[in-house]
Amino acid sequence: MQVQSVILSSFFWGYIILQIPSGEMAAKFGGMVLITICIGVNSAVSLLIPIGSYYGGWKVICACRVLQGLSQGLLFPSMHNLIGKWVPLEEKSRLSTIIYAGAQLGTALQLVVSGFIAEAWGWPAIFYANGGLGVLWVVAYVFLGADSPRQSRMISDEERLYIQSSLGHVGTEHKKLPTPWKAIFTSLPFISLIVTHCGQNWGFWTLMTEMPSYMKQVLGVDIKANGMMSALPYLAMYMLSFPIGFMSDYILKKKWLSVTANRKLSNSLGQWGPALALIGLSYVPAGHVALAVALLTAVVGLNAGHYTGFMIVHIDMAPNFAGTLMGITNCFANCVSIVAPLAAGAMLTDETDPHQWRTVFYVSSAIYFSFNLFFVIFGSCEKQPWNEVPQDKDEEKNSHVEKKISAF
Numbered sequence: 001m002q003v004q005s006v007i008l009s010s011f012f013w014g015y016i017i018l019q020i021p022s023g024e025m026a027a028k029f030g031g032m033v034l035i036t037i038c039i040g041v042n043s044a045v046s047l048l049i050p051i052g053s054y055y056g057g058w059k060v061i062c063a064c065r066v067l068q069g070l071s072q073g074l075l076f077p078s079m080h081n082l083i084g085k086w087v088p089l090e091e092k093s094r095l096s097t098i099i100y101a102g103a104q105l106g107t108a109l110q111l112v113v114s115g116f117i118a119e120a121w122g123w124p125a126i127f128y129a130n131g132g133l134g135v136l137w138v139v140a141y142v143f144l145g146a147d148s149p150r151q152s153r154m155i156s157d158e159e160r161l162y163i164q165s166s167l168g169h170v171g172t173e174h175k176k177l178p179t180p181w182k183a184i185f186t187s188l189p190f191i192s193l194i195v196t197h198c199g200q201n202w203g204f205w206t207l208m209t210e211m212p213s214y215m216k217q218v219l220g221v222d223i224k225a226n227g228m229m230s231a232l233p234y235l236a237m238y239m240l241s242f243p244i245g246f247m248s249d250y251i252l253k254k255k256w257l258s259v260t261a262n263r264k265l266s267n268s269l270g271q272w273g274p275a276l277a278l279i280g281l282s283y284v285p286a287g288h289v290a291l292a293v294a295l296l297t298a299v300v301g302l303n304a305g306h307y308t309g310f311m312i313v314h315i316d317m318a319p320n321f322a323g324t325l326m327g328i329t330n331c332f333a334n335c336v337s338i339v340a341p342l343a344a345g346a347m348l349t350d351e352t353d354p355h356q357w358r359t360v361f362y363v364s365s366a367i368y369f370s371f372n373l374f375f376v377i378f379g380s381c382e383k384q385p386w387n388e389v390p391q392d393k394d395e396e397k398n399s400h401v402e403k404k405i406s407a408f
Contacts, residue, residue, distance in 0.1 A: 003058050009338065010062040014069025016334050023077035023327030024179065030147035031081035031323065034074040036138060041071035043134025050124035076330050081323035084315050085148040088166035092315070093252070093266075097245030097307040101238050104304075108234035167319075177320055183386035184325070189317060192378040194329045196267060196310045199371025201333040202340045203274060203364045204303060209341040210348075210360065211296060217351040219284065219292050229293065236301030244269070248308040259316060260381040263309050268372055270305025275368035277302065282354070282361040316381035320388075340364075 026034055045064050052060040079099065087095045110130075117125045146152035149160040184190055212230075215221045221229075244266060251262050281295040314325040344360045351357075 007058055007061055007065060010065040011069040011072075012334060012338050014066040014071075015073050016069075016331055018070055018073030019077065019327040019331035019334070020324070021327070022074040023081075023321075023324030025074070026078045026081035026323035027177070027179075027321065031078035031085075032141075032145050032147040034078040035082070036141060036145075038071045038074040038078065039134050039141075040138045042068050043131045043138065045071075045131075046127045046134065047131035049127045077323040077327040080314055080326040082147070083312070084319045084322040085167070086163065088163055090166060090253070091249065092312060093248035093308045094242075094245035096312045096315075097241045097248075097304075100307050100311060101241035101304065104234045104238040104241070108231035108238065111231040111234070112228055179321060179324055180386040183384075184318075184321070184328070187384060187386070188378050189380035189382075189384065190325065192375045193310055193313055193317075193325070194332050195371050196271070196375035196379070197329040197333040198336045199367050200271060200303070200306050200310070201337045202371075203271070203278070203368045204300075205337040206340045206344055206360065206364045207274075207278075207296075207299060210344045213351055214357050215292065215296070218354050218357060219286055219289065221289050221292065232293065233297050233300030236297045237304045240301045241304040241307050244304050245308050258381075260379070263313055263316070263381050264376050264379060266305045266307075267309025267375060268305070270303050270307075270309050271368045271372040273302035273305065274299045275365040278361045278365045278368075282358040310375065310379075313379065313381055317384050318387040319383075
């Protein structure tokens, strides 16, 4: 068990390190380059894991997982950077949701399919399948992808103009702006973003790491032995992300709420909803499998609200530094991801005691509620003044001329 714990945690040792630097690198080199490196490295390492485990044992596996974590540290900041360049304002909620919800679909498919692959061809085939699919994706993305609409050869001039007009990028060249670190870390709306991201990760990773033990030890259900049952919460999160994303864009289109109020509504659904469902789950009697699975599915599924909540506030408040902001919040939040299961373990001296489990669930619910409340009070999607870096006189003059030409 100790070796297993070290192997499972080793991914996060690498993952945390590059979160903040990757946001800066995405702004400088573009998100496409970093995402290609991320998936390419992960695919290559996945292909090497079965060989590494045979010749080097668990220590080589740890080294592989650290390397995968390092490269995956590039992922979310790069995705935010690309979304900021590619997704029109009118479609931001639903398209961002479709992009980020892909993680849940991938997890669900992995849980369902891995058992069949292992049974047919042995456990190494799981890693070969992952690595092979990743290599195919990289090849396709190199030919089909682009860092921005301006650089894409796969879209029409009309589509390019539509995206750039929506984002205010017409006639502008990408530049790496100096990051206003002091303004960022002294911004209360941004601090509230860090807080709610940490609250989300505490609740979600407590669920993901501890729930199988709770279901088995207290309710007598071994969900790990059932691929479909393990995948159900992730599938629910994936499926619920679509109506939530479309609802969020529809509310903005009808102007029923401001952007800030809309994001806070989605985020509250994604954090306060699971907080209530968690408490309900802790009181399910032993043997009531259907009710327990339904509540677990609701807890994880409602989490989809955060896709149209805090996840895209980084882009709303400072599109020029969205990748860097995501790197910062994700760094703090993943430190919490490591602490949360350890805290749950400290509370559980007897895994068969439902009262101790209630303590774990109540703590998670309290963190969900209070951290989101902080965001509801202090969060903002208004574009922050530090998003715009002062221009020199020549740039200001050129910008003024461009505006006159556009108006004409």
